[in-house]
Amino acid sequence: MTEENRTLQDLKAEEKLARKNLIVDAAIRLFSSRPLKEVGVRDIAKEAGISPSLIYRYFADQDELILEAINRETGEMIQQFQKKMDNNKNLTLQAIATEYVYYLFRNDHFFRMMTHFILDSTIKAEHLHRFDENIRNLLEIFDKVFIAAGVTDKPRTYSHALFACLNGILITYRHYPGREEIEIKKQIEILTKVIGELFSHVK
Amino acid sequence: MTEENRTLQDLKAEEKLARKNLIVDAAIRLFSSRPLKEVGVRDIAKEAGISPSLIYRYFADQDELILEAINRETGEMIQQFQKKMDNNKNLTLQAIATEYVYYLFRNDHFFRMMTHFILDSTIKAEHLHRFDENIRNLLEIFDKVFIAAGVTDKPRTYSHALFACLNGILITYRHYPGREEIEIKKQIEILTKVIGELFSHVK
DNA sequence: TGTACATCAGTGAACGCGCGTTCACTGATGTAC
């Protein structure tokens, strides 16, 4: 009896989670085509096919929804990187740097979400656990590549540096005003190669 | 007669410019203590001691005011760098990298304004001329240091890379949640040193 | 098997607020005759 009650409750909880995910899906779809700040609760509700007020049955407020979205996206990216690592144990620094930059270049909405969170100082720290966790996972992958390349002294420091540099390239040039998308891609490719080259000589 | 008229007009124009600058001053003062998006037209007017509507006699809209502020600030930074260069012709790469990072670390409001403009894709390109010009001046300084260090092949590419990396360090770690200001400074110092070191080996 | 009640997803209108901007107006100074 209690057992069956529990499973019924579990089922309900699962269904609720599924509905919650549908809302997050809709949000991510919108973030893909518009700047974060131009996507409102009403837009997300419309995209999900529900009433705006319903969102507040699933999320305490708008921030919580957006955080759920960013956390899912970072998680997915890390998973892809981990897969890449498993498939090719001899990944070079150049390769991983290029991989990371290309991933963010292709997924511009994710890149925008990420920078938004990195730069917005008004976000409460307690909400950023999962985001932080994912970043640490990414740094761990970087660590492994540095170690495989023969770096023995403080690989984590180099991972931090590489991570920061690649972000810097994207942030500084990704939306450079008055440049064509193809020119920008070229420029970012060149700079990524330069950085990858520099870091390859670390030992 | 016409001559005197002209000088009178000039005087008036000067006075108008002076008043305009007072408004920009007030805006910069506010940006120093609060995120950009939390500073409104009413706040700026209050800080400048005038009515909000008066702002629209001096600026077409809010964006124009903010752009005036950012342009003045970038101009000032470049000037300081140029002075540093003139005083010490043998500036090392390490030195200039550290200088740049420290400057942005100290002037956090300026750093926030800069990232806001680099990342906000909604700003019209035609408004960014002066900003772009200042950045190019900064890159020119970087060029000189690279050339002085013996780089003969495409110093501008390395300048772009260095510029991006240093921005990346600041953006990624400047407001890292849950870290003390002093820890952050330490981390940024370490990473800047690593980057400076890497770029010193370019030739 | 039927009835009364509880639970909960979902709705659409409304609240309340803050924001950029405009409007009608004032008051001082300069100009023309």
Next chain:
DNA sequence: TGTACATCAGTGAACGCGCGTTCACTGATGTAC
């Protein structure tokens, strides 16, 4: 020297809009006796 008019800095209230969020309500489903 005085009068009529133009110019322009400056004001404070108001407009209009969009936003996050709440409220009172509905309707379907499950539960207890």
